[in-house]
Amino acid sequence: MLAGSHDVAVTRRNSPTVKRRRLALTLRKLREQTGLSSTEAARRVDHDASWLSRIEIADVRPHPNDVRALLTLYGMTGEEAEAVIEVARQAKQRGWxxxxxxxxxxxxxxxxxxxxxxxxxxxxxxxxxxxxxxxxxxxxxxxxxxxxxxxxxxxxxxxxxxxxxxxxxxxxxxxxxxxxxxxxxxxxxxxxxxxxxxxxxxxxxxxxxxxxxxxxxxxxxxxxxxxxxxxxxxxxxxxxxxxxxxxxxxxxxxxxxxxxxxxxxxxxxxxxxxxxxxxxxxxxxxxxxxxxxxxxxxxx
Known part of the structure; x- marks a missing residue:
C-alpha cells in the first residue's frame, strides 16, 4: 500500500534492526549486572574481546547459540533466556x-x-x-x-x-x-x-x-x-x-x-x-x- 491509500490496514513489518539493538542493550545490561568485563565475558565463551564489544553496540548479529552461551554465563535460564534467544534469531533476518x-x-x-x-x-x-x-x-x-x-x-x-x-x-x-x-x-x-x-x-x-x-x-x-x-x-x-x-x-x-x-x-x-x-x-x-x-x- 502506497502513501495516500488508506482504505486497507496492513500489519507493520517487524524490524531486525530494532531486535538487534534491543538484544545488544539486554546483553550489555546482563553482563554489567554480573560484574564481568566484556573482555572476560568473551573469553569465557571462547571469543576475542572485540567480538562482544561489537555485539553490545549492535554492530554485529550474534548466532543464537552464542547468545545462549552468554546467557548461561550471566545466570539466565528458562523462559526469559528462550525469549532472548528468539529475539537473536529474529535479529538475523533480512529487513524489507x-x-x-x-x-x-x-x-x-x-x-x-x-x-x-x-x-x-x-x-x-x-x-x-x-x-x-x-x-x-x-x-x-x-x-x-x-x-x-x-x-x-x-x-x-x-x-x-x-x-x-x-x-x-x-x-x-x-x-x-x-x-x-x-x-x-x-x-x-x-x-x-x-x-x-x-x-x-x-x-x-x-x-x-x-x-x-x-x-x-x-x-x-x-x-x-x-x-x-x-x-x-x-x-x-x-x-x-x-x-x-x-x-x-x-x-x-x-x-x-x-x-x-x-x-x-x-x-x-x-x-x-x-x-x-x-x-x-x-x-x-x-x-x-x-x-x-x-x-x-x-x-x-
Missing part, C-alpha cells in the same frame, strides 16, 4: 528495505530499520517536509535537487523506497507521529507551485488522521532550531523477555552520514527542545488553517 541496498547507504539503513518499528516519532523539520509525509512528486523533486546528483534510475528507486517507508502510516499498529514543520519547509517551492500545492493537500489530509499531529512553526514565532532531528520511541518487548523498559534515541541526518544519540542526557535535551518548539508552534487547527491559506496562494 534490503531490496533497496543498491541505493540505500549503510548509515541510513539503520534509521529505516528503526523507523519501521518505532511506537512514537517526534519529528522537527526545518528545511522540507519529512519523508513520511511526502507525495511522490515532491519526493521526486527532492531527489532531483539533491546536493549530490543522482541518475534518473537512482531517483526512481529512492522515491519507491520513500513510498514503501510510508506503509507504516496505514498499518494496524501505526506509530504516533508528532511533527513540527518550520514554515520555510512548507513554503519552499520544491518542484514548483503545482507540486507544492499537492504536498500541502497531503499534509492537510494526514493532519486529520488518528495518531498524527502536525504543527507549523511560523516565521513570526521568532525562534527555532538550527537543525532537523527525529526522536524515536520503541515499545518494550512482551513478556517473558526480561528487559521491559521502553527506550528512545535521537536521529540526526547529515549529508554523508548520521548521528544516533542514546545517552540519557542527550536524549533529554532534544526532548526538551521538541516540547519547547511545540509550545511556540501553531496548534494543529491553526496549522490546518495556515496550510489552507498557503495552498490558496499557490492556486492563484
Amino acid at each position: 528495505w534490503q531490496q533497496y541496498s543498491d541505493v540505500l547507504p549503510t548509515w541510513f539503513t539503520t534509521y529505516v530499520g528503526m523507523e519501521s518499528e518505532a511506537s512514537v516519532l517526534r519529528i522537527y523539520e526545518c528545511q522540507m517536509v519529512h519523508g513520511l509525509l511526502q507525495t511522490e512528486d515532491y519526493a521526486r523533486a527532492v531527489f532531483h535537487g539533491a546536493p549530490v546528483p543522482m541518475r534518473d534510475g537512482e531517483v526512481e528507486r529512492q522515491v519507491s523506497l520513500r513510498m514503501e517507508r510510508q506503509v507504516i502510516l496505514g498499518s494496524e499498529d501505526q506509530p504516533a507521529l508528532r511533527v513540527i514543520l518550520d514554515e520555510g519547509a512548507v513554503r519552499r517551492a520544491v518542484g514548483g507551485p503545482k507540486v507544492l500545492r499537492g504536498q500541502i493537500d497531503r499534509l492537510l489530509q494526514e493532519s486529520e488522521r488518528r495518531l498524527i499531529q502536525i504543527q507549523l512553526l511560523p516565521f513570526g514565532a521568532g525562534t527555532g532550531f538550527d537543525g532537523s532531528f527525529t526522536i524515536l520511541d520503541f515499545p518494550p518487548l512482551p513478556a517473558p523477555y526480561p528487559d521491559a523498559a521502553e527506550d528512545r534515541l535521537v536521529y540526526i541526518d547529515t549529508l554523508t552520514g548520521a548521528l544516533y544519540l542514546e545517552r540519557p542526557a542527550e536524549v533529554a535535551a532534544y526532548a526538551t527542545a521538541f516540547e519547547q518548539l511545540c509550545a511556540v508552534a501553531l496548534s494543529p487547527s491553526e496549522t490546518r488553517d495556515t496550510l489552507r491559506r498557503i495552498g490558496q496562494e499557490l492556486a492563484v
Whole structure:
C-alpha cells in the first residue's frame, strides 16, 4: 500500500534492526549486572574481546547459540533466556528495505530499520517536509535537487523506497507521529507551485488522521532550531523477555552520514527542545488553517 491509500490496514513489518539493538542493550545490561568485563565475558565463551564489544553496540548479529552461551554465563535460564534467544534469531533476518541496498547507504539503513518499528516519532523539520509525509512528486523533486546528483534510475528507486517507508502510516499498529514543520519547509517551492500545492493537500489530509499531529512553526514565532532531528520511541518487548523498559534515541541526518544519540542526557535535551518548539508552534487547527491559506496562494 502506497502513501495516500488508506482504505486497507496492513500489519507493520517487524524490524531486525530494532531486535538487534534491543538484544545488544539486554546483553550489555546482563553482563554489567554480573560484574564481568566484556573482555572476560568473551573469553569465557571462547571469543576475542572485540567480538562482544561489537555485539553490545549492535554492530554485529550474534548466532543464537552464542547468545545462549552468554546467557548461561550471566545466570539466565528458562523462559526469559528462550525469549532472548528468539529475539537473536529474529535479529538475523533480512529487513524489507534490503531490496533497496543498491541505493540505500549503510548509515541510513539503520534509521529505516528503526523507523519501521518505532511506537512514537517526534519529528522537527526545518528545511522540507519529512519523508513520511511526502507525495511522490515532491519526493521526486527532492531527489532531483539533491546536493549530490543522482541518475534518473537512482531517483526512481529512492522515491519507491520513500513510498514503501510510508506503509507504516496505514498499518494496524501505526506509530504516533508528532511533527513540527518550520514554515520555510512548507513554503519552499520544491518542484514548483503545482507540486507544492499537492504536498500541502497531503499534509492537510494526514493532519486529520488518528495518531498524527502536525504543527507549523511560523516565521513570526521568532525562534527555532538550527537543525532537523527525529526522536524515536520503541515499545518494550512482551513478556517473558526480561528487559521491559521502553527506550528512545535521537536521529540526526547529515549529508554523508548520521548521528544516533542514546545517552540519557542527550536524549533529554532534544526532548526538551521538541516540547519547547511545540509550545511556540501553531496548534494543529491553526496549522490546518495556515496550510489552507498557503495552498490558496499557490492556486492563484
